[in-house]
Amino acid sequence: MPTLNSAEKEVKPMAPSPSDESGTLDANEAQSENALVRKLDLYLVPLIIISYILIFLDRSNLGNAKIAGMPQDLHLxxxxxxxxxxIFYATFIFFEIPITLLVKPLGPSKLISCILLSTSLVTTFSGFMSNAGSLIACRILLGVTEAASFAVLNYYVSLFWKREEIAKRAAAVYIAVTLSGAFGGLFAWALTQIDSVPAYAGWRWIFFVEGAISFCWACASFFLFPNSPETARFLNTEEKRLAQCRIESQDKDVPFRWSQVVAALKSPICWLSGFIQLCAGVYYHPLSIFLPTILTGLGYGTLQTQYLTIPVYLFATVMVFLFAWLADRTQRRAPLMLFFSLFTVAGYAILLAWEVPAGVKYFACFLILGFGNVLLLLNVAWLNGNIGPRYKRATALAFNQTISNIGSIIGGQIILDREGPRYRTGQAVAISCCGLACIGVMSLWWLLRSKNTRREKIVQEGKEDVEVGDESVHFRYQL
Incomplete structure (x- = not known):
């Protein structure tokens, strides 16, 4: 890694790694950097986790309301x-990129807070739905408000941590998903016990209370999230300087240009990454949304179903930690994604076979939700570390999630009520998409290796480097 002084004197755009530039930090500087990273982790990671837990609770409460009587009350x-x-995920296709690009005029911290605030208001008023039309309208509005949440939070991570450190911190978003899945169902069940107080059905209180909690957090977030290392009030002057130099050693702050947006949309790396995410969205999101329905179909009651979702999501939380730790430890993405995806395939194969005891089917849910995160997590971390400069990366992340949510739209249609409790179509489509995602991983792996090899030859030939970000000949893609 470069010394602080060398980083200030010469910053190469998105260099392969700081250690390639100018030696290593001495013991005192290394200790200061480690202390800074710990400080960033202790302050920012909890903010990211809490924010996305609330966003995902607001997003997934439809599944809990479904088994609490909502379809009957709305005459669905x-x-x-x-x-x-x-239709909720369809809105992402149109609004993900435009809203993400608001990081330029608003700044990432204010954009995150605005997303949280608008999401909380839509969730709260969703408790007043009265028919199918109002349900669709509320889901469209919620989709618009949440469209950029995932991309913006992942982009936010890249503003404070180096690309070698991204996977563990980006895991905070997925930990939020699994934790909300673990306890969201039980919390929702508890809220349904407020039935008929005052004259409102229990499922409506899921929206009222969760929306109110999100609103309080959204208001606080305007003061809690720093916009950049320089504006982080929890850092002292020296820590701010070190934090900024750490990021600029890899990612020079290039002014916004529309050409960066176009470059991201034209990049084959973004398209392949998006294809992987699309396939992962097809196989993962149906089970994450309809898990209570599937467990109910296995013969469990409403309360039992909520209890049984907890171990599944807690296991998924542990696995997210493992995937992220291994990815940053080994600095490898593709091999881990391919290996752990085999367990997802095995889980769906069990559900597809179906003629097994209920306990085995329940075990299959562990395999799917526990290991299904590996593609979703590491693919985004892979893209986040392989695209630059900043606004090109923001566009790439938004584009990735735009395509991913096409998969979620498909996933929302493959679990058919008339096929319950087996859902043969859903399981068959899901296992096929998991296989296609692995093909996409292998293709992207080959492409990045080829680019790295070509750049090695260019450097050896001594050709001038006039590009920035991931187009620089000095940039080496993570594999």
């Missing part, structure tokens, strides 16, 4: 719940 028929799930 056929696959109207499925359409509500799919």
């Amino acid at each position: 028929h056929g696959n109207e719940i499925n359409w509500a799930v799919s």
Whole structure:
């Protein structure tokens, strides 16, 4: 890693790694950097986790409301719940990139807070839904408010940690998903016990209370999230300087240009990464949304179902830690994604076979939710560390999630009520998409290795480097 002084004198755009530039830090500087990273982790990671827990609770409460009597009260028929799930993700296709690009005029911290505030208001007023039309309208509004949340939070991580450190910190977003899945169902069940107080059905209180909690956190977030290392009030002057130099040693702050947006949209890396995320969205999101329905179909009651989701999501939380730790420890993405995806395939194969005891089917849910995160987590971390400069990266992350949510739309349609409790179509499509995602990983792995090899030859030939970000000949893609 470069010394602080060398980083200030010469900053190369998105260099392969700081250690390639100018030696290593001495003991005191290394100790200061480690202390800084710990400080960033202790302050920022909890903020990210809490924020996305609340966002995901607001997003996934539809599944809990479904088994608490909402379809009967709203007079829903056929696959109207499925359409509500799919139309929610459809809004992401149109709004993810435009809202993400608001990081330029608003700044990432204010954009995160605005997302939290608008999401909380839509969730709260969703408790007043009265028919299928109002359900669809509320899900469209919620989709618009949440469209950029995932991309913006992942982009936010890249502003404070180096690309070698991104996977563990980006895991905070997925930990939020699994923790909300673990306890969100039980919390939702507790809220449904407020039935008929005052004259409101229990499922409505899921929206009222969760929306109110999110609103309080959204208001606080305007003061808690720093916009950049320089504006972080919890850092002293020297720590701010070191934090900024750490990031600039890899990612020079290039002014916003529309050409960066176009470059991201044209990049084959972004398209392949998006294809992987799309396939992962198809196989993962249906089970994460409809897990209570599947468990109910296995013969469990409502309360038992909520209890049984907790161990599944806690196991998934542990696995997210493991994936992220291994990825940053080994600095490898593709091999881990391919290996752990085999367990997801095995889980769906069990559900597809179906003629096994209920306990085995429950075990299959552990395999799918526990190991299914590996592609979703590491693919985004892979993209986050391989694209630059900053606004190109923000566009790439938003584009990745735009394509991913096409997968979520498909996923919302493959779990058909008439096929319950087996859901043969859903399991068959899911296992196929997991296989396609692995093909996408292998293709992207080959592409990045080829680019690294070509750049080695260019450097050896001594050609002038006129590019910035990941187009620089000095940049080496993570594999």
